[in-house]
Amino acid sequence: MPEPDQRTAQRPRRHIDQPRLIAFDALRAINSGGGYANLVTAEMTHGLQHRDAGFVIELVHGTCRMQGSYDRIIEHASGRPLSDLQAAVLEVLRLACHQLFRMRVPTHAAVASSVDLAGVAISERVTGLVNAIVRKLSRKDFDEWCDEIGAGFGDLADMALRFAHPRWIVDALADALQSDDDELAALLDADNEPPIPMLVVRPGLARRPELMTEGARRTPWSPWGVERPGNPSELPAIRQGRAGVQDEGSQLVVQAATAVTPRLKGPWLDLCAGPGGKSALLRGLCPSVLIAAEPQPHRAELVAHALRAYPGGYQVVVADGRHPAWAPASMALTLADVPCTGLGALRRRPESRWRRDQSQVAELAELQRELLDQAIASTMPGGLVAYVTCSPHRAETIDVVAGAQGVEILDAPSMIPEVPEAASRLDDRFIQLWPHIHGTDAMFCALLCRT
Known part of the structure; x- marks a missing residue:
């Protein structure tokens, strides 16, 4: 007889909710498969309820955005190089970091769900390791981990860690900005805020009032733009190509x-x-x-x-x-x-x-x-x-x-x-x-x- 699928052959006590399992699969597709976060999450959340889709998008996009800093914290907390961790285990730990440090997920839920995710999606053999590392991660918040890891860092290195940007990018932005550290911090912080979808009417084909549904507002400077939360494809002008999505x-x-x-x-x-x-x-x-x-x-x-x-x-x-x-x-x-x-x-x-x-x-x-x-x-x-x-x-x-x-x-x-x-x-x-x-x-x- 063929062997059962690994995910269905786990102990009955293991259960993981669908959004977290989808988030794990999405992160694997992005980091191991070279996918793009927006395309991967759009495909994998299709058909989900709005609340569940929003959870997956925030968890995946936020984890991708903060990943370099999370990796340094995981390495520091676990006491081992990342190369010693199985790639799939590392993805579970990254998702745990985002839930612990950036989302309104109770600590006990973040720990328990991470262990269950490891058992269901990977193997029961790794659950002990995941449990130990996530519990250690949960003992400090993000800023406390940055304080510990970044002790002795210079200002730009510390900002790179806290705002989750590679150091070379921080250096390049600081050079282009030609300003003080406070403004540089404001720029790095803005990079970590997902933008509201920005729409544009095609001149001669549509006018802005068509896009001005509830919650929408005109762009402050562009004569063609509308900032509108939600799914752009809900609008007929977008579906017909008379308007598009453009910053x-x-x-x-x-x-x-x-x-x-x-x-x-x-x-x-x-x-x-x-x-x-x-x-x-x-x-x-x-x-x-x-x-x-x-x-x-x-x-x-x-x-x-x-x-x-x-x-x-x-x-x-x-x-x-x-x-x-x-x-x-x-x-x-x-x-x-x-x-x-x-x-x-x-x-x-x-x-x-x-x-x-x-x-x-x-x-x-x-x-x-x-x-x-x-x-x-x-x-x-x-x-x-x-x-x-x-x-x-x-x-x-x-x-x-x-x-x-x-x-x-x-x-x-x-x-x-x-x-x-x-x-x-x-x-x-x-x-x-x-x-x-x-x-x-x-x-x-x-x-x-x-x-």
């Missing part, structure tokens, strides 16, 4: 880029278009034809899907922006929203801060320079290039633009004068938005006129 920071850089274009006629180019949010906004504003280029076919399909509600006036091209499929000097406006580390969007991508490595910055910067060079070459004299990143890192922003040839740098913040403190502190000709100031992703934008 206000992304809307504002498009607003800045299109503020000076009417002086030239010609097609517009979205050089790195996937997944298509900016392309859809540009298409609604473009007086000519929009070319949306994306090198990966599956992402090009996402771009086409984002543009589907428009009757025409656009072309989606599967092409690498470094090797263009269009004539040089043919675009009136080129938007280069280049691949980057994503340090500006850490609040909406909870797992990403632990997947990036400082060595990737130099590799990405080289790609960014190549894409900017081609964006300039694709733009007609007198045309505009908007260089955009979702990262405030110096090496991905002002250092890349500093190497641009044949352009005049424009005063980008003046294109969105209603937005306070929008100028980069590294160079006030550029836009730099911030989560703790603007409630947006930390978007960077440079506007360059080809000479």
Whole structure:
């Protein structure tokens, strides 16, 4: 006879609720399977009651966000390196940390449910180890563990531990912020607050009142945005492609880029278009034809899907922006929203801060320079290039633009004068938005006129 499934062959006394078991499976899919927290949780919570789905999302996303600090606490409390722990056991301990330190779960429930989860999802053999470590974790709160582990740390190292950011990211943000530790702490804290979904109407297809259901509010600066809690797909305009989901920071850089274009006629180019949010906004504003280029076919399909509600006036091209499929000097406006580390969007991508490595910055910067060079070459004299990143890192922003040839740098913040403190502190000709100031992703934008 075939052996019974491990989870159904446990002792009858072991029972674990479905949300915690789903959270365990989700964390395994993210950390061992390379999944993305938002996609994994969306798939695994489909059909769950609202309360249970919310519990899973908070537990998984919060654990991913705080994971590096939780790992240091687990290592310290257990007295053994993480490599000595089975990967699945480590996931149970991480989930226990978040319940103990960040959720309103009673200590006895966090301990008991972690032991039961280990017995049901892994093996009865590991329950003793999990019980011992979780009980030790529960003896101190998060700040007390940080006090003990961080004794003797410098200020930035201590902030990295307490706010769960890799040290190299803290250093990069401190450099871009050019401020004191209090403001840096406010930024790191804002990175740990999940944002409310931000919606955008497609110009010419929808108007904001369609999205203004109960609990919604207009964005403070973007003329197209609505902040609305809940599931965006509940709205007909979203399902029909007449509106989309897009952070206000992304809307504002498009607003800045299109503020000076009417002086030239010609097609517009979205050089790195996937997944298509900016392309859809540009298409609604473009007086000519929009070319949306994306090198990966599956992402090009996402771009086409984002543009589907428009009757025409656009072309989606599967092409690498470094090797263009269009004539040089043919675009009136080129938007280069280049691949980057994503340090500006850490609040909406909870797992990403632990997947990036400082060595990737130099590799990405080289790609960014190549894409900017081609964006300039694709733009007609007198045309505009908007260089955009979702990262405030110096090496991905002002250092890349500093190497641009044949352009005049424009005063980008003046294109969105209603937005306070929008100028980069590294160079006030550029836009730099911030989560703790603007409630947006930390978007960077440079506007360059080809000479």
